[in-house]
Amino acid sequence: MRDHNQLDYKIGKLPYRIRSILNYYIREILQVNPTKYIGLEQYLACFDKYCFIHQGSGKFDGATLLFSGKWIGIVIGNKPYLSPLIYEEIYNDLGEFRATIIVGEKGVKNFLYGNDILPTSIIKEYEPLNTIVAIVDEKDYSVIGVAKPIGTNKKVYRNIYDIGLFLRAWS
Amino acid sequence: MKKSKDRIPSIKEIYEDIFVRPSNIAKNLSKKYGYLPYMIERYIRMLGFNEAKELLESFEKPLKPVIRTNTMLITPEELVTRLNDLGFKLEKIPWAPIAFRVVKMPKSPTIGSTHEYLKGYYYIHRDAASLVPVILLMHNYQGEVIDTCAAPGGKTTYIAQMLGNKYYVIANDLVLYRLKALISHLMRMKIKNVRVLWSDARKLPILLEKKYSRVLADVPCSGEGTIMIDPGRKTRTTLKDLAKIVRREIEILYHTIDLLEPSGILAYVTCSIAPEENEYVLNKVLEIRDDIEISSPPIKLFDWDPWLTNYLNMDFPSEFKKCIRIWPHKHRMIGFTTCLIKKV
Numbered sequence: 001m002r003d004h005n006q007l008d009y010k011i012g013k014l015p016y017r018i019r020s021i022l023n024y025y026i027r028e029i030l031q032v033n034p035t036k037y038i039g040l041e042q043y044l045a046c047f048d049k050y051c052f053i054h055q056g057s058g059k060f061d062g063a064t065l066l067f068s069g070k071w072i073g074i075v076i077g078n079k080p081y082l083s084p085l086i087y088e089e090i091y092n093d094l095g096e097f098r099a100t101i102i103v104g105e106k107g108v109k110n111f112l113y114g115n116d117i118l119p120t121s122i123i124k125e126y127e128p129l130n131t132i133v134a135i136v137d138e139k140d141y142s143v144i145g146v147a148k149p150i151g152t153n154k155k156v157y158r159n160i161y162d163i164g165l166f167l168r169a170w171s
Numbered sequence: 172m173k174k175s176k177d178r179i180p181s182i183k184e185i186y187e188d189i190f191v192r193p194s195n196i197a198k199n200l201s202k203k204y205g206y207l208p209y210m211i212e213r214y215i216r217m218l219g220f221n222e223a224k225e226l227l228e229s230f231e232k233p234l235k236p237v238i239r240t241n242t243m244l245i246t247p248e249e250l251v252t253r254l255n256d257l258g259f260k261l262e263k264i265p266w267a268p269i270a271f272r273v274v275k276m277p278k279s280p281t282i283g284s285t286h287e288y289l290k291g292y293y294y295i296h297r298d299a300a301s302l303v304p305v306i307l308l309m310h311n312y313q314g315e316v317i318d319t320c321a322a323p324g325g326k327t328t329y330i331a332q333m334l335g336n337k338y339y340v341i342a343n344d345l346v347l348y349r350l351k352a353l354i355s356h357l358m359r360m361k362i363k364n365v366r367v368l369w370s371d372a373r374k375l376p377i378l379l380e381k382k383y384s385r386v387l388a389d390v391p392c393s394g395e396g397t398i399m400i401d402p403g404r405k406t407r408t409t410l411k412d413l414a415k416i417v418r419r420e421i422e423i424l425y426h427t428i429d430l431l432e433p434s435g436i437l438a439y440v441t442c443s444i445a446p447e448e449n450e451y452v453l454n455k456v457l458e459i460r461d462d463i464e465i466s467s468p469p470i471k472l473f474d475w476d477p478w479l480t481n482y483l484n485m486d487f488p489s490e491f492k493k494c495i496r497i498w499p500h501k502h503r504m505i506g507f508t509t510c511l512i513k514k515v
Contacts, residue, residue: 047351062378067367071358085361163289
């Protein structure tokens with residue numbers, strides 16, 4: 001749908017296939033109970049090309065509910081990725097990182113410009129690494145985005161999304 | 172209960188009520204400062220010639236933005252240290268310890284593009300004035316709140332932060348692209364306790380079943396208090412345009428009062444110094460409704476001014492002295508008003 005300001009938008013339940021991918025990643029890779037962190041039902045709010053996963057949309061009494069609760073993740077190319085908030089909640093509860101790359105100052109800066117993580121930027125790695133990984137700033141251990149290993153030696157991590165999207169998607 | 176004999180005035184009636192004919196003095200000043208003459212005439216009538224000139228001069232001075240710490244993610248001290256390291260100079264807001272005016276900025280990054288901003292450690296307000304209604308409305312309060320005209324989300328995120336994810340904030344707005352901005356702030360700042368609605372604030376009492384103890388009505392206004400940020404406002408709004416805006420403000424205030432539970436409090440807020448958008452609006456709603464009263468601010472944050480008790484040939488209730496006016500030339504902030512209204 002388009003509103004009078006010519007903004008494409010779409011809201012609704014997260015499709016089963018995408019929800020399954022998300023649940024699998026949390027259960028098998030991060031090894032925690034998905035329901036504890038993302039609940040039983042998830043919803044989508046899409047604005048132009050960006051689709052965000054959250055906890056409720058549709059109707060709130062008689063009003064249109066666009067977004068509710070936690071930011072759970074983002075859908076890019078029909079695949080879901082967890083938000084920094086969910087990664088941080090899981091890491092805080094576990095007391096350790098999983099599927100994580102800790103990155104130094106220069107790497108953080110480059111990553112937030114949309115660039116990939118190079119081996120020289122990596123401070124520490126936490127297994128498993130042959131999957132989608134959270135990128136963490138060594139300065140304050142906050143999650144700044146998500147990447148995946150590429151190349152033959154798998155030491156370069158391609159930027160899937162980073163929190164710089166708050167500037168790029170809303171400028 | 173509503174007084175059935177009264178009704179919301181038409182735009183024509185409002186226009187007739189608020190009409191002013193500019194004097195030659197007002198016309199001369201309007202040429203000098205580049206305003207529509209009717210605006211200057213009103214400033215002279217409200218403040219006198221000398222103070223009106225002070226107001227006009229204050230509108231010529233740019234205002235530095237204010238940042239508010241997201242205390243759910245970082246302490247104010249840590250945030251200040253990190254921004255100082257980047258070359259920012261911050262000045263404390265004495266009555267809002269988690270907020271700081273950005274008095275000096277480096278060439279790069281801008282205050283809206285630091286890693287700290289992207290991580291959600293702070294919100295950028297145009298000015299500190301917008302913190303006032305939230306502090307007053309939320310004083311000693313924990314519970315659900317509805318923000319009826321919420322985008323882009325400065326007040327919503329502040330309320331959500333004060334509630335510490337324990338209670339929900341219902342954030343509503345009519346304009347979708349502004350709601351998109353609000354949602355981005357919620358995600359960026361890792362706020363978990365907001366429900367975002369897309370509706371006309373005037374219809375909310377029909378659409379929602381629940382009544383609320385706290386309602387924020389920061390109505391879409393003419394922006395006549397923000398001329399230092401938006402100089403286009405000097406000539407954008409004719410008196411007829413203003414009458415249309417006033418009509419919408421009366422409608423929003425009139426209807427959003429119906430969201431209140433008994434003894435609940437609504438904060439009526441505008442970023443306009445226009446008496447038409449403040450004293451006139453509330454006076455009209457008081458003429459129509461007999462189930463509300465003006466409530467005193469629970470705390471005094473600084474030496475703000477009261478609302479006017481007369482303007483043109485209109486007398487307003489003496490209780491309007493309980494309401495708050497922030498003047499750019501007196502308080503070094505944007506022109507801003509708020510009034511707390513209690514359902515009885």
